[in-house]
Amino acid sequence: MSEEIKKFKVTIDGQTTEVLPGTSILEAARQIGGKSVPPAMCYYSKLETSGGRCRTCLVEVSKGSEADPRPMPKLVASCRTGVMDGMEVKNLTSEKAQEGRKAVTEFLLINHPLDCPICDQAGECHLQDLGYEHGVEGTRTEFERNTYDADDIGPYIKLNMNRCILCARCVLAANQLTEKREHGILFRGDHAEISTYLNKALDNDFIGNVIDVCPVGALTDRTARFASRVWFTKPVNATCKCEKCSGKAVLWMKGDEIVRVTARKDQYDEVQDWICNECRFERKDPKYWSIEGPRHIDRHSVISLNHYEKPKDYYRQLDNPDAIEIAKKDEEKIENNN
CATH class of the missing domain: 3.10.20.740 (Ubiquitin-like (UB roll))
Incomplete structure (x- = not known):
């Protein structure tokens, strides 16, 4: 034994x-x-x-x-x-x-631009959450911010290096999911940046997953850019028949329209099943998908405000038929105390 x-x-x-x-x-x-x-x-x-x-x-x-x-x-x-x-x-x-x-x-936040109002990641950005919890109103630095031009690093992926925090998640994901990597961290120190090799583009079948692992809005989906704010969409679990991946994904719906498709994530915002580019970018028609039901977002975010059902132990005064009587009793207590 x-x-x-x-x-x-x-x-x-x-x-x-x-x-x-x-x-x-x-x-x-x-x-x-x-x-x-x-x-x-x-x-x-x-x-x-x-x-x-x-x-x-x-x-x-x-x-x-x-x-x-x-x-x-x-x-x-x-x-x-x-x-x-x-x-x-x-x-x-x-x-x-x-x-x-x-x-x-x-x-x-030293070099990070304050472009949350136009960033597609707003509402599900980890740096935005940290900024609200621990950030300060101003910066103590007197230097100009590093700026970069937005770059298309593939047919489906847009890179905004201004927002990158050099977490290297996208590089590690590319190493793990693809046979050969076409991008990485170039240069050193405050000049370091994410970029592709010369004349290369990110076009691997699973390279779209680098968008999901990015904690900020540095890598975004070109097919869904500026289509809708995330809090105006409703995430639903859906599956499709796919030979490349599991076919399990989250559809972000606006009415009957699929705004974007992402992989399913756990409560720590980590992907549960990697999905292929075809499911992510090409299948934007509901006919390809079998919708299972609403997706519950575990992490604290503005997305969690789109409730589909009442949370456990949640009590609303309007659901109580005696609410008016309770309010009257409270008013009487206040008058008596005065």
């Missing part, structure tokens, strides 16, 4: 879980779930060697382990730091982590 692997106990924001050795703090936090999960802009569990670039997942380790209870002297990237037995981590409960995340957000 094989020996049972001893699991490590890790406590995050006062919540304890057991994980296998080699698990990162971020994955342990995801196992616990809830608001203790740090945000991640570059880490992608389905892409090898991802993480460690954006630093938005910084956490404070207040206790290293049972064997060595000393706290770690600096904030650590939770996606790249493995857990130890007895480790205690602070995320929401750490002022240092929140201040560090705020500083990282300010850094990511």
